[in-house]
Amino acid sequence: MSQTLQAVRGMNDILPDEAEFWELFEDTIRSWLKAYGYRPIRLPIVEPTPLFKRAIGEVTDIVEKEMYSFIDSLNGEPLTLRPEGTAGCVRAVIQHNLIARQPQRLYYIGQMYRHERPQKGRYRQFHQVGVEALGYAGPDIDAEMILMSARLWADLGLDGIELQLNSLGQPEERAQHRAALISYFEEHAELLDEDGKRRLYTNPLRILDTKNPALQELCAAAPKLIDYLGAESLAHFEGVQRVLRDAGVPFTINPRLVRGLDYYNLTVFEWVTDRLGAQGTVCAGGRYDGLVGQLGGKPAPACGFAMGIERLIALISDAGGAPAAPAPDVYVVHQGDAASRLAFRVAEGLRDQGISVLLHCGGGSFKSQMKKADGSGATFAVIIGDDEAATGEAQLKPLREEGAAQLKLKVDDLAEAIIGQLIDSDEEE
Ligand code: ATP
Numbered sequence: 001m002s003q004t005l006q007a008v009r010g011m012n013d014i015l016p017d018e019a020e021f022w023e024l025f026e027d028t029i030r031s032w033l034k035a036y037g038y039r040p041i042r043l044p045i046v047e048p049t050p051l052f053k054r055a056i057g058e059v060t061d062i063v064e065k066e067m068y069s070f071i072d073s074l075n076g077e078p079l080t081l082r083p084e085g086t087a088g089c090v091r092a093v094i095q096h097n098l099i100a101r102q103p104q105r106l107y108y109i110g111q112m113y114r115h116e117r118p119q120k121g122r123y124r125q126f127h128q129v130g131v132e133a134l135g136y137a138g139p140d141i142d143a144e145m146i147l148m149s150a151r152l153w154a155d156l157g158l159d160g161i162e163l164q165l166n167s168l169g170q171p172e173e174r175a176q177h178r179a180a181l182i183s184y185f186e187e188h189a190e191l192l193d194e195d196g197k198r199r200l201y202t203n204p205l206r207i208l209d210t211k212n213p214a215l216q217e218l219c220a221a222a223p224k225l226i227d228y229l230g231a232e233s234l235a236h237f238e239g240v241q242r243v244l245r246d247a248g249v250p251f252t253i254n255p256r257l258v259r260g261l262d263y264y265n266l267t268v269f270e271w272v273t274d275r276l277g278a279q280g281t282v283c284a285g286g287r288y289d290g291l292v293g294q295l296g297g298k299p300a301p302a303c304g305f306a307m308g309i310e311r312l313i314a315l316i317s318d319a320g321g322a323p324a325a326p327a328p329d330v331y332v333v334h335q336g337d338a339a340s341r342l343a344f345r346v347a348e349g350l351r352d353q354g355i356s357v358l359l360h361c362g363g364g365s366f367k368s369q370m371k372k373a374d375g376s377g378a379t380f381a382v383i384i385g386d387d388e389a390a391t392g393e394a395q396l397k398p399l400r401e402e403g404a405a406q407l408k409l410k411v412d413d414l415a416e417a418i419i420g421q422l423i424d425s426d427e428e429e
């Protein structure tokens with residue numbers, strides 16, 4: 001017997017019960033983004049590999065070890081499944097000259113791919129909502145992004161998600177801090193782990209982002225970037241904080257928040273919960289003023305963030321917020337040739353009136369069909385046998401009311417009766 005095939009490790013099927021909930025979640029996301037003036041952009045899942053090397057940085061976890069890269073066997077082109085969305089979004093903005101005349105607020109929702117060790121909240125295929133504002137320099141847009149994420153947690157009924165904030169300053173300021181950091185770590189080189197030693201001269205800032213508990217103390221006492229920021233960077237940071245204080249959004253400044261991608265400057269932030277174990281960051285982002293220029297566009301400031309959908313869905317489900325799957329209004333039960341033909345007409349006619357209908361398919365006795373009607377959660381069964389078909393009638397049976405009477409109606413009168421009763425039962429609730 002041949003072995004059954006399985007999905008790739010770390011890549012999940014999202015089955016209907018869950019996928020229905022994902023759709024509701026995405027509906028909430030879309031209307032939330034619309035309320036802040038963000039517009040959708042749809043981007044390829046595959047991009048040229050050099051895009052990510054240039055955008056994310058060669059010495060980052062993502063580029064060093066997490067990318068699904070391959071050579072297109074037909075033309076030899078190096079390609080990569082996108083590990084994040086910002087690089088592709090900026091590529092598209094440059095390619096189509098989108099910010100030549102006005103800044104843009106953009107978003108996308110979709111799959112990302114990283115070759116990580118799969119565990120709760122960490123997968124090899126996962127989904128992000130990405131939000132990018134391009135062409136805005138001031139701290140107002142950074143602050144608005146944070147305010148809008150705070151509103152989303154409220155819209156989703158989530159609490160206990162805490163905001164951490166930092167400023168990475170500008171490249172010159174980081175260079176000075178970097179030099180100080182290198183001397184500090186050189187003095188304590190014997191305490192560094194393998195990753196740390198490797199990063200010491202390539203990307204010492206990333207040592208601060210280590211997940212190794214043995215390095216926590218060493219990192220806590222390291223020179224802090226904030227002490228190297230000039231007046232302009234500090235004013236930008238203060239600008240963000242002022243809006244947050246005005247809006248009453250609490251935050252913690254975390255000087256060790258550096259983010260795993262090289263393109264950030266000034267504001268960086270993360271929203272973190274302690275309810276998801278080690279994978280507690282549900283949303284992360286910041287400013288990336290250098291990226292448009294770095295990818296060959298006319299330099300333009302920008303800011304963005306991404307949310308992990310799997311982690312948010314897990315949080316909502318843990319909070320008991322996953323709603324029951326929506327049930328149809330009507331389940332159509334039918335038996336016999338003439339009845340089946342009429343059943344199709346009735347089902348389409350009801351749908352014309354905005355009623356949701358599950359038409360029984362696959363035959364079977366009235367009794368077994370009625371069981372399915374019950375199990376579907378439908379409010380009504382519409383029952384058609386050949387007797388009813390002969391007179392152009394159907395039985396309307398309320399399924400959710402104890403002892404409610406079954407009515408025999410002309411098929412043309414069904415929609416009105418159903419809509420009337422659906423409204424009545426809504427009013428009673
Ligand atoms: P982490 O520190 O958890 O590895 P990251 O800094 O690599 O996260 P980002 O690149 O900032 O993550 O991505 C933004 C968000 O996408 C994260 O905050 C998280 O919610 C989600 N995310 C990132 N990687 C994964 C993954 N492998 N599986 C599921 N969600 C992920």
Ligand code: MG
Binds near residue numbers: 061260
């Ligand atoms: Mg990561």
